[in-house]
Structures are given as structure tokens and as C-alpha cells.
Amino acid sequence: METHFTLLQRTLGSYLGLAVGDALGATVEFMTAREIAAIHKIHRNIIGGGWLRLKPGQVTDDTELCLALGKALLRDGLNDTNVIADAYVKWMHGCPVDIGNTCRRGIRRYMLQRTLQADPTPDSAGNGAAMRNLPTVIATLNNESAYERVSLAQAHITHNHPLSDAATLTLGRMTRRLLRGEGISAAHAEAMILVECVPHFRFDPWPGMTSGYIVDTVQTVFDAFFNTDNFEECLIRVVNRGGDTDTTGAIAGQLAGALYGVSSIPERWLRKLDSNVQDTIRGQCDRLLALQNLDQEPSNVFAHSPVIPHPLSTAKTAAI
Numbered sequence: 001m002e003t004h005f006t007l008l009q010r011t012l013g014s015y016l017g018l019a020v021g022d023a024l025g026a027t028v029e030f031m032t033a034r035e036i037a038a039i040h041k042i043h044r045n046i047i048g049g050g051w052l053r054l055k056p057g058q059v060t061d062d063t064e065l066c067l068a069l070g071k072a073l074l075r076d077g078l079n080d081t082n083v084i085a086d087a088y089v090k091w092m093h094g095c096p097v098d099i100g101n102t103c104r105r106g107i108r109r110y111m112l113q114r115t116l117q118a119d120p121t122p123d124s125a126g127n128g129a130a131m132r133n134l135p136t137v138i139a140t141l142n143n144e145s146a147y148e149r150v151s152l153a154q155a156h157i158t159h160n161h162p163l164s165d166a167a168t169l170t171l172g173r174m175t176r177r178l179l180r181g182e183g184i185s186a187a188h189a190e191a192m193i194l195v196e197c198v199p200h201f202r203f204d205p206w207p208g209m210t211s212g213y214i215v216d217t218v219q220t221v222f223d224a225f226f227n228t229d230n231f232e233e234c235l236i237r238v239v240n241r242g243g244d245t246d247t248t249g250a251i252a253g254q255l256a257g258a259l260y261g262v263s264s265i266p267e268r269w270l271r272k273l274d275s276n277v278q279d280t281i282r283g284q285c286d287r288l289l290a291l292q293n294l295d296q297e298p299s300n301v302f303a304h305s306p307v308i309p310h311p312l313s314t315a316k317t318a319a320i
Helices: 007-026 033-040 061-077 081-093 101-113 134-139 144-156 162-179 184-197 214-226 231-239 245-260 267-272 275-291 314-318
Strands: none
Touching: 007 061, 007 134, 007 162, 007 231, 007 245, 007 267, 007 275, 061 081, 061 134, 061 144, 061 245, 061 275, 081 101, 081 144, 134 144, 134 162, 134 275, 144 162, 162 184, 162 214, 162 245, 184 214, 184 245, 214 231, 214 245, 231 245
């Protein structure tokens, strides 16, 4: 039923959906579901506020890092990870409204040591790499090897953990198949590969955890995405769970927007979303899609980023 949307409509739906989910979820970030219900009954409008005291329609680091990555990819980031890392540095120097500890630590390490890969540590299994990877999906839509190399390269600047790697790659593969119009069954197949290879990510029944730990994030997003049938219900369900709601909202918006198209995003939400963010997203989508037609052969720059075969390799998941 979804195949009539064009690739551009799906891409805009995914990128704008991410930003809308971020702006909607930021209001209730770090609140419990019970607290959200007590204050909002059902949180369904972009009103700003929250612990960050945002303006209505303002986005957080989730969207801002996507925009930074997209800009870097358009400046040869597909061939040079330093371009991506420099974009993250520039973003951090711009005094963002929020920045996660793992992202801050990784960016500072790059600034001081010029190393492109964080040391693998147990506390690197956050959701910060997965939440910002959409521009990579768009720019490498028809090139799996380039997708894997660039995804892991951008991720490892701050997050170097097999759980983060597995989730980042799977969410991107799901999004890619949705952008191609393959439908929710194709996305579900990718999710099941993840669950089968890494049982940590089982989400049915939903375990009920909503933290920034990548497993909690993926389970919460999958529960909302696979148990609703339209963009609005998906996002309302996921943000009213509470917890790290700007990120669960952003990732759910990315998937739902790719499935249902840009026309599915409620107009009341788009009217509230920061106009500069919207303009930047619309400007990036066409140009990122154009990159998929360029030669994206492996480069020595990515030698530090191992390629994970698909399905996920036993060797990779055995370390989890």
C-alpha cells in the first residue's frame, strides 16, 4: 500500500520525521510514563519546554548531529573520516543545547589526539551513533559496502561497541529498505536478523526499559513502529513511554517517515518544527540522494573500520 510514494517523498519523510520526533520527544525527555500521563495525559503536541527549556519546534543533538554528518558527507566525508570528525568538533564548539557524555568524550579525544576511533569500552553502548546515521543511509542507498564502512567510521569516532554497531547498521538497513518502498515486512525481516544474531534486542513482549542504552532504545522504537499503522500513532506511542524520548522519537520518526512518506507527518507538527532545520533538511535530501550515484569504492581512510557481513557475523556478535 506504500509503494506510490517517490524516493524523495520517503527520504523527506524520514529526515523530517526524525526532526519532528526529536522536537516532540524532547519535551518529556527523562520523565517516566506515569509522570508524562500526570502532566500531559497524552503528550501529542510540539510545545517545547522540558528539562532543556526548549522553544516549541526546537531540536536537540539528535537532529543537529544528523545535519552535521549530512553536511560532512556532502564535503567528501564519504572518502575522509576526518571531514566527519571535524564537523562534529564544529558542532560541539557551537555550544549545542545538549550533548551526551560519550559524544563529548569522543569528540574531545579526536580534538586532542586526532584519532578517529574511540577505545572500546562497556559504556560506549549508548544510542548516540545510531541516532545520527540517517545521512549515511541516504548517501549510500545502493552500496552496502560503502554504507557499512561510513556508518562504522562515523560511529566509532564516539561509540565503539558491538551492540552500538549492530543497532546502527540494522536501523540503517531497515530505513534503506523502507526508502526503496519494500514495506514494513522488509524492515521487520532486518529487525529479526538483529534479534536472532543478538538476542539482547528481543522486543516482543516489550521489556519496558527506556534509557539511552542502545538495547533499550531499539526495543522501545521497535515496539512502537511494529505495533502502529501510521506516523502519528507511532510517535505518540514511543514518546509517551518516557525515558530518552528525544532519541526514541527521532529514530521512530526516521523509520515511520520512510514508510509512510512526508505527507503522513501531521501538519501541526511541521508548522511548529524550526524553519531553519526544515530548510536545511530539504536542502540536504536531494544532494545526499545524488551521492548514491557516485563511485564509492573502498578507501584506505576506512581501513580502521571493519566491514560486517550481512547477516551480522558470528564473530562480531560473539564478542557481545
